[in-house]
Amino acid sequence: EDDVNLILSDYCMPDMTGYDLPMEVKESPRLNHIPIVIMSSEEIPERRKMCLDAGAKDYIIKPLGVEDVPRLLRYI
Secondary structure: OOOOOOEEEEOEOOOOEOOHHHHHHHOOOOOOOOOEEEEEOOOOHHHHHHHHHHOOOEEEEOOOOHHHHHHHHOOO
């Protein structure tokens, strides 16, 4: 069994974006229950909306700080 409680990913990745990731995870019966939080150094409202509409639980602007930990813990 998976012991993954949260997928925390950057928006920019080599082969996909933070928008593509939730779409792919939703298609997997083995993974679709795991919450996804996307991080980005750019605050782009359209990007945030796309990621959330695709199934991400949150979109956090980097750098992450200690104050972000409670926000992340609510998803696990």
